[in-house]
Amino acid sequence: MSNEIYFSNNYRDLCEQRGTGAGFQFEFSCSRCSDTWRSAFKPYTSGRAAGWADRVVGSAWGAFGRAGSEASSALGGLVGANWGPSKDSAFQQAITDAQAHFNRCARCTSYVCGRCWNETQGLCLNCAPDTAAEVAASQQRGLNDVASQRAYEVGGTQGAAYNVDRSTQLVCPQCRTETHGARFCPGCGHQLGAQDQCGSCRATLPPGSVFCPDCGTRR
Template sequence: MSDVKFSNNYRDLCRREGVDAGFQFEFYCERCQDTWRTPFSAYRKGQVSGWLGRAAGIFGGVLGDAGRAADGFADAGFGEARDEAFKEAIESAKQHFHRCAKCYQYVCDPCWDTSKGLCRNCAPDAKVHGEAAKAQGLVQAVEEAAHAEGRNRAGSVDVKADKQLVCPACGTETHGAKFCPGCGAKLAAQAFCRDCGAQLAPGAKFCGDCGSKASDN
């Protein structure tokens, strides 16, 4: 065929042979991906081949030879019949899709601005973008206010004291609690040597790495 349109935004659903042999094409909008299918058109030669093939599987013999002959007959005529069906499908698809003059994509009616002859990507709706911008601005302002509130609350949180985040007795996550939520064990705050930074064992009087007094930390 010459002057083939819709070369990228369609799927070929045709079946060459079998009892469900026929022609059908699915076109889709290149903006929103919504689809439109042509009505199914039966390919009689392929269907006859399918029925003979089923019969041959049951009875064999002459029907088997007839089925193979019908397969060849169906294959020989499929290409031309498919091209004709595709040509008709394109003419039908033209009623459902528009080609944008700027980006050359095919789009459906909701994605098309008739007054401008452009798709909604190339000719965005100002009102839609305005509402989206207001929503984005609101979210941004809320995030900024939340960050400010978080900074205000930071003064009530003890960030200097080290927390034991996993219970050494049962392995439960403590989330900084004073007692383990899993077994109730008292959790000692972790201490570190002021001189070398090594972690001190609970109750240690001296640092095991540098020998500094724990009482001086």
């Protein structure tokens, strides 16, 4: 069997060495859409036995004593010694099984699932996009581009008639409400964009003033 390792950048190791769930399983993902496929779970018998022994020795130390502890340690050593070769073998089998679910693109060398594969061209859909999908996407881009251009032209026409010389206030100086360029404050009705005048002497009042600086009248 070849020792070459595939899927080195797009798989996840789900293996467990000890306990009732001890076993080998790997999750592979498509490089294009990230959908995943998991290999069949393969139990690791030694790891399950070690997990069982740990529980027995831990709950019945008085009955087994040192002999039980030594047996558990020996079994744990066996688990560790067999783990690496067993895992490598399971990984190679998982790779073989995964090859039925993934395709390697000859252009970009990515591994992709069947839905991201152009069967006719023998390439992934990133390198050889589906023609019908590209046509539909191009039609939509054309629609959006033309509609945006027309909207821009309408905005230009409206902008030509916009009075840019009119003074505007975006926040009402009286109640601090946002005005969005309106002539009168939507919060208190204060006239915006015009300088306040004293009701007594008609002098211009500085923003925020409480009394007229010319005659002292309270505004």
